[in-house]
Amino acid sequence: MSKPFVVGLTGGIGSGKSAVSDLFAQQGIDIVDADVVARQVVEPGTPALQAIIDHFGEAIVTDSGTLNRPALRKRVFDNDLDKQWLNALLHPAIRAEMQTQLEVATSPYVVFSVPLLIENGLDSMADTVLVVDCSEETQLARATRRDGSNIETIKSIMASQASRQQRLEKAQYVIDNNGELSALPPQVKSLHQQYMQQSAQKSAR
Ligand SMILES: CC(C)(COP(=O)(O)OP(=O)(O)OC[C@H]1O[C@@H](n2cnc3c(N)ncnc32)[C@H](O)[C@@H]1O)[C@@H](O)C(=O)NCCC(=O)NCCS
Numbered sequence: 001m002s003k004p005f006v007v008g009l010t011g012g013i014g015s016g017k018s019a020v021s022d023l024f025a026q027q028g029i030d031i032v033d034a035d036v037v038a039r040q041v042v043e044p045g046t047p048a049l050q051a052i053i054d055h056f057g058e059a060i061v062t063d064s065g066t067l068n069r070p071a072l073r074k075r076v077f078d079n080d081l082d083k084q085w086l087n088a089l090l091h092p093a094i095r096a097e098m099q100t101q102l103e104v105a106t107s108p109y110v111v112f113s114v115p116l117l118i119e120n121g122l123d124s125m126a127d128t129v130l131v132v133d134c135s136e137e138t139q140l141a142r143a144t145r146r147d148g149s150n151i152e153t154i155k156s157i158m159a160s161q162a163s164r165q166q167r168l169e170k171a172q173y174v175i176d177n178n179g180e181l182s183a184l185p186p187q188v189k190s191l192h193q194q195y196m197q198q199s200a201q202k203s204a205r
């Protein structure tokens, strides 16, 4: 079976990747989402969760044995070495699982949603790059509201990601998410038409 046409979707924390990928899913498109995969690879019983417990101690899991994500978020984004350690542990596992999910996808094209698409060179796995973009102030406000994290933690996550400019330079298309949520469906529908055409051209080659 030939490889599907892959749309790499990226954007900084709180930019609106999930809001956009939900709309592609409504068009019947399969989504491979790095944040979802990042949760799968640390489920109870996985070697990655055991390695995290060995490194950070038992306090990094909840009473029911699942990863305490807010605690780990605070640890890694307050400490560069811990972040590098976690990235080195999880990124190969996340990448391998995403590759498998891309291979089994059946929709005419696949949306490959990855926060660190540019940073980790995963744009090489995509046929085209779509960036969801909003101002840094808006990112900060939305991410703080959604996660209940303090502003400093969100700022340190943003500082560890590519800049808005670096991302835009890699984009073939940009979705503007500075406005209301209602501005997203028309942009996604128009891109859906274009990607359907591009995927048909790819499979004809
Ligand atoms: C530290 C963890 C446990 C915090 O979990 P939490 O549920 O609070 O956040 P969630 O996973 O939903 O991530 C929210 C956002 O944070 C940003 N983010 C997450 N991890 C990273 C990272 N290593 N570097 C930069 N930004 C990151 C992304 O924008 C992501 O969309 C979690 O983010 C994690 O396991 N990170 C390491 C894996 C990773 O790099 N994931 C990013 C996709 S490859």
Ligand SMILES: Nc1ncnc2c1ncn2[C@@H]1O[C@H](COP(=O)(O)OP(=O)(O)OP(=O)(O)O)[C@@H](O)[C@H]1O
Pocket (backbone or CB within 6 Å): 011, 012, 013, 014, 015, 016, 017, 018, 019, 020, 035, 115, 142, 143, 146, 177, 178, 179, 180, 181, 182
């Ligand atoms: N245009 C918008 N207007 C108002 N709120 C929005 C808008 N777009 C997204 N949001 C909200 O902002 C928050 C961040 O959006 P979303 O979760 O889609 O971003 P994300 O890029 O997937 O973030 P992350 O990288 O942290 O996973 C969510 O609570 C979402 O409902």
